[in-house]
Amino acid sequence: MSLPADRRLWPLAVAFLLITVAVGPAVAADHPDANRDRPAVPASQPVVHQQQATPVNNSTDSTVRHERSDSAAGEGNLTALRRWLAVRIDDALVACAEGVDAGTNETCEAIESEFPSLASRYAAVAEATEETGDDNVSRVLNRTAERQLAYVRAVREYRETLAAYREARRGNDVQRARELAQELSRQGERVVTLGSRLSADYETILANGTLDVAPAGEITEEVTANVSETTEEIRTAEFDPPTLTVSANSSTASFVDPVAISGELRADDGTPLANRTVVVSAANATFETQTDPDGTFEVVYRPTTAPTGPVEVVARYVPGNGSQYTATVARTNVSVESVEGTLRLGADAGASALGFGDDVSVVGSLRVDGRPVAGVPVTVVLDGIPFNATRTNESGGFALSEPLPAAVANGSPTLAVRVVRENRAVTAAPASTTVPVDTTTPALAVRAARLGAETVRLSGRMTVGDTPVTGARLEIRRGTETLATVRSGEAGSFATNVSVPDVPANESVAVTVAYDPPGGNLAPADVTLDVGTAPRSDGLVPDVDTGFSLGPLDDLDPTLLALGALVVLVVLLAVSGLAYESWVEGGLRSVGGWTATLGGDDAQRDGSATSRSERARIDEPPESVRSDAGDLLLDAAEMQLREEGSDAAVVRAYAAARRSLDARFGIDPTLTHWELLTAYRDALDRESGEALERLTAAYERAAFSSAESTTETADEALKQAGVVVGTDVSASARGDGGDD
Structure with missing residues (x-):
C-alpha cells in the first residue's frame, strides 16, 4: 500500500527539525581553540576603551553592544545629551591647552583617544535637536582636534630646541647655539602659523555653537605670542640682518620677451655676501641660485602659466646652518603679457573608427613661434565631453588616452584639444578634428x-x-x-x-x-x-499531492522511517563532530569554495614552510568572498526600507557595513559602534572612513532614539553603507525611481 504524500513526508520533516535542533548547539559549542586564530585588530589601530557589554543578536547582525544613555530618547533628553557631550569636548580641549601652557603632554590623551567618538556623537545629536547652530560647529570639531594635536607637537619640539639652545649658550658653544637658533626660527614660524589656524577654529566654534572653548582659545593665543616674542629675541641676539635688493630689467614680461630678475646681498657694513643661496619665486615659477663673489645674482623669468597682469616677484635669502645672518626677503613687480601659441594634433587623430570602450588616444604639441612650451595644462573634449587634463612636457608635447564613453554620439563627433586656463601668459586656439564612432550593441x-x-x-x-x-x-x-x-x-x-x-x-x-x-x-x-510564482509561506508540507515518491520506501510504516532518520542523525552528528574537530585542529576554513589558512602550524599542506608575511597573504580571501556577507545584508536593508520602515533599513545597513569590515579585518565583536569607528576609520581610505562615520551617526539615531528616521536619512545611510561595503547603492537601485 502506498502512503499519501503528506504522511510520507512528515518523518523527513521531523528528522529535519531534530537535526536543526541538535546540530545548532553542537556547532556553537565553546571549543577552547575555536577563536585561537581569529584575526586581531591591526597593530596600527588604536586600543579603545571597552564599555559594558550588551547582548549581540548574531542571527541578524543588526544589534551591536552599546552603552545606552537614558538621555538618548526624546527631544528634551537629546538636548541634555548634547550638553553633556559639550562639557566633555570642552574639558578635553581646555585640558590639552592648559597642558601646553604648563609644559605637560599627558593631558592631551583624551583628544587622541576619546575625541573622535565625542565629536561624532555630538554631530549626530546636534543634527537631531532644534539648535541647528551647532551643526556647523560639529563640522570643524575633528579638524580642531587635529590642529590642537599638531600645535601641541610643534610647541613641544620648539621648547625642546629652546632648552638645547640655552644649554649651548651656557656652555659658550657659539656655533651650536647659532645652529639651534636657526632651527628655533623655523620652528617658531610653524608654531605661529598653527596657533593662528587653531585660534580661528576656536573663534568659529564660539561664534556658531554652545561649546565654551574660550579658555582654550585664550591659552593658545598666549602661548603663541610667547613663542613669537622669544623667537624674535633670539633672532636679534644671534643674527645680523643682511641687506637684500631685487629688481627687474623691464616692467613687463612675456613668453617671447622674458624678464631678467637681478639683485645683490650685502652685510650691514656693505660687504658682499658671496656663495649664498637666494630663492626667486613668481607666479607658478621658482628659481634657486647662488650669489656671485660680488654678492649679486640673476635669473630669467619666462612666464607660461602665470595670470596676465601684475605679478609679484619675491627674492628670499636662505642662510645655511651656523650662519651669522638671518633670513631676509625683498620684492618687486612685473606685468605679465599674453602671447598666442599653436596647438597641433598628431596625424593619427581620427584615423580609425571607435566603439564604446575603445581607447581614444590623442597626441599633439604646443609651441609659440616654433619654441616648445612646457608645463601648460591641456585637455581633450570629444562631442562636448571633457577628458582628464594633462600637461605639456619639456618638448611641448602631450599624450592622452581614455576609453570612449557611452555618451559620445555615433557618427562623426568633433574631437578638440584646448588649453585649460584662460587669460594666461600662453594661450592657444583649440585644435580639432572629427572621429568616426560606431554604434555598439551591449x-x-x-x-x-x-x-x-x-x-x-x-x-x-x-x-x-x-x-x-x-x-x-x-x-x-x-x-x-x-x-x-x-x-x-x-x-x-x-x-x-x-x-x-x-x-x-x-x-x-x-x-x-x-x-x-x-x-x-x-x-x-x-x-x-x-x-515564477511566489514562494509558499504556510508550512513545510503542502496541502496537495505533489507526486513526490520515495520509491520502495513508500510502503514502510512512517514510524520506522522516523526511527531510521534518527539513526542517520546520530551518524551525521558523529561525522560532523569529527569534521569540526579536524577543522579546528587543522586550522582550515572554507568559504564558498575558497580555502584560507587561519594559522597554527607554519607548514602548508604540501609540507613547505611559510613565513608570517606569506601566511598573511594566503589568509586574505578574494574580494568577492570578503564582500558577499555585506552585500547580502545590504540587499536586505534595501528591502526593509520598502517593507519595514526607515529605522530597520538603517540598522540593517549598518550591520552590512560591520559584517564587511569583519570580513576584512576580523573585528572584535564586543566593540560598540563608536569604538569600532575609532579603531578602524584610519584603516580605511578617506571616502570609506567618512562614510562609516556618517553611517554610525545614523545608526545611533535609528537604534537608540524614539524618533523615527526619515526616508532621506535611511536612503543616505544605505548609500554610505554601500561605500563601506563597496557596492553602489542609490535611490533608484531600490526601485524608488530616478531621473536622467
Whole structure:
C-alpha cells in the first residue's frame, strides 16, 4: 500500500527539525581553540576603551553592544545629551591647552583617544535637536582636534630646541647655539602659523555653537605670542640682518620677451655676501641660485602659466646652518603679457573608427613661434565631453588616452584639444578634428526571483565584451508600465526590488529590463523574463499531492522511517563532530569554495614552510568572498526600507557595513559602534572612513532614539553603507525611481 504524500513526508520533516535542533548547539559549542586564530585588530589601530557589554543578536547582525544613555530618547533628553557631550569636548580641549601652557603632554590623551567618538556623537545629536547652530560647529570639531594635536607637537619640539639652545649658550658653544637658533626660527614660524589656524577654529566654534572653548582659545593665543616674542629675541641676539635688493630689467614680461630678475646681498657694513643661496619665486615659477663673489645674482623669468597682469616677484635669502645672518626677503613687480601659441594634433587623430570602450588616444604639441612650451595644462573634449587634463612636457608635447564613453554620439563627433586656463601668459586656439564612432550593441544579462506575492528581485550586468557599462539608466517594465529605474554601477552591475501589485502569488509575471538611451553610441537593449510564482509561506508540507515518491520506501510504516532518520542523525552528528574537530585542529576554513589558512602550524599542506608575511597573504580571501556577507545584508536593508520602515533599513545597513569590515579585518565583536569607528576609520581610505562615520551617526539615531528616521536619512545611510561595503547603492537601485 502506498502512503499519501503528506504522511510520507512528515518523518523527513521531523528528522529535519531534530537535526536543526541538535546540530545548532553542537556547532556553537565553546571549543577552547575555536577563536585561537581569529584575526586581531591591526597593530596600527588604536586600543579603545571597552564599555559594558550588551547582548549581540548574531542571527541578524543588526544589534551591536552599546552603552545606552537614558538621555538618548526624546527631544528634551537629546538636548541634555548634547550638553553633556559639550562639557566633555570642552574639558578635553581646555585640558590639552592648559597642558601646553604648563609644559605637560599627558593631558592631551583624551583628544587622541576619546575625541573622535565625542565629536561624532555630538554631530549626530546636534543634527537631531532644534539648535541647528551647532551643526556647523560639529563640522570643524575633528579638524580642531587635529590642529590642537599638531600645535601641541610643534610647541613641544620648539621648547625642546629652546632648552638645547640655552644649554649651548651656557656652555659658550657659539656655533651650536647659532645652529639651534636657526632651527628655533623655523620652528617658531610653524608654531605661529598653527596657533593662528587653531585660534580661528576656536573663534568659529564660539561664534556658531554652545561649546565654551574660550579658555582654550585664550591659552593658545598666549602661548603663541610667547613663542613669537622669544623667537624674535633670539633672532636679534644671534643674527645680523643682511641687506637684500631685487629688481627687474623691464616692467613687463612675456613668453617671447622674458624678464631678467637681478639683485645683490650685502652685510650691514656693505660687504658682499658671496656663495649664498637666494630663492626667486613668481607666479607658478621658482628659481634657486647662488650669489656671485660680488654678492649679486640673476635669473630669467619666462612666464607660461602665470595670470596676465601684475605679478609679484619675491627674492628670499636662505642662510645655511651656523650662519651669522638671518633670513631676509625683498620684492618687486612685473606685468605679465599674453602671447598666442599653436596647438597641433598628431596625424593619427581620427584615423580609425571607435566603439564604446575603445581607447581614444590623442597626441599633439604646443609651441609659440616654433619654441616648445612646457608645463601648460591641456585637455581633450570629444562631442562636448571633457577628458582628464594633462600637461605639456619639456618638448611641448602631450599624450592622452581614455576609453570612449557611452555618451559620445555615433557618427562623426568633433574631437578638440584646448588649453585649460584662460587669460594666461600662453594661450592657444583649440585644435580639432572629427572621429568616426560606431554604434555598439551591449549585452544585458538579467536574473530575477520572486521574493513575495508583490515583490520581484532583479539583478544583472550590462557589458560590451569585457568592458562594463557604468551609469546606464535601465527601466523595469511590466508591459507598457514602468515599475522602477536603476543605474548600473562601476562593474556594470545593478540590483533592485520592484513591486508587482495585482499579480496572484500562484501566477507568474513577465518583467522587462530595458536600456533605451536618448543618445550616445550604444544601441538599445532589453531582456524580458517570466518570473515564477511566489514562494509558499504556510508550512513545510503542502496541502496537495505533489507526486513526490520515495520509491520502495513508500510502503514502510512512517514510524520506522522516523526511527531510521534518527539513526542517520546520530551518524551525521558523529561525522560532523569529527569534521569540526579536524577543522579546528587543522586550522582550515572554507568559504564558498575558497580555502584560507587561519594559522597554527607554519607548514602548508604540501609540507613547505611559510613565513608570517606569506601566511598573511594566503589568509586574505578574494574580494568577492570578503564582500558577499555585506552585500547580502545590504540587499536586505534595501528591502526593509520598502517593507519595514526607515529605522530597520538603517540598522540593517549598518550591520552590512560591520559584517564587511569583519570580513576584512576580523573585528572584535564586543566593540560598540563608536569604538569600532575609532579603531578602524584610519584603516580605511578617506571616502570609506567618512562614510562609516556618517553611517554610525545614523545608526545611533535609528537604534537608540524614539524618533523615527526619515526616508532621506535611511536612503543616505544605505548609500554610505554601500561605500563601506563597496557596492553602489542609490535611490533608484531600490526601485524608488530616478531621473536622467
